[in-house]
Amino acid sequence: MTESLCGNCSVCCKIPSIPEINKPSNTWCHHYAKRVGCSIYQDRPQVCRDFKCYWLQGVLAGYSKNRTGPRPDKSKVFVLEFERDGRVVIQLIAYSPLHPRALEAPGYKNWIKSALDAGSVVETIKILGTGQWQKAVLDKRPG
Numbered sequence: 001m002t003e004s005l006c007g008n009c010s011v012c013c014k015i016p017s018i019p020e021i022n023k024p025s026n027t028w029c030h031h032y033a034k035r036v037g038c039s040i041y042q043d044r045p046q047v048c049r050d051f052k053c054y055w056l057q058g059v060l061a062g063y064s065k066n067r068t069g070p071r072p073d074k075s076k077v078f079v080l081e082f083e084r085d086g087r088v089v090i091q092l093i094a095y096s097p098l099h100p101r102a103l104e105a106p107g108y109k110n111w112i113k114s115a116l117d118a119g120s121v122v123e124t125i126k127i128l129g130t131g132q133w134q135k136a137v138l139d140k141r142p143g
């Protein structure tokens with residue numbers, strides 16, 4: 001959580017793993033308090049100060065909402081981008097078992113296509129009610 005643009009969204013305090021503070025994925029950070037947010041906001045670790053999710057990076061860079069989708073607490077989709085073996089990997093995580101079709105919202109299909117055309121690997125992930133992750137890997141390049 002870094003910006004006033006984050007509003008009430010605290011998805012990044014739950015969904016990603018944050019090894020620097022020993023936070024596993026899909027688990028609330030123990031510093032997170034309901035209706036309060038980060039209980040150590042003024043003293044939060046640097047990794048949290050620096051973090052900007054894909055949505056926030058897009059908004060700060062002036063991308064249109066269509067490119068980045070709605071804020072993660074509203075879209076129920078959290079997007080991570082990182083490098084693996086020299087390739088850009090984009091993970092779209094439909095993190096709410098109550099909204100298993102979140103990735104079917106308008107925009108994602110074209111957006112995924114452009115990411116694949118640009119040579120990225122795209123991983124779509126659904127977090128199921130059981131806590132298990134259902135993952136599909138999309139890659140246009142021949143293996």
Ligand code: SF4
Nearest residue numbers: 006009010011012053
């Ligand atoms: S997930 Fe993105 S928008 Fe939500 S609190 Fe984290 S950085 Fe802000």
Ligand code: SF4
Nearest residue numbers: 013029031032038048
């Ligand atoms: S320390 Fe605060 S900002 Fe960082 S993950 Fe935990 S609750 Fe979120």
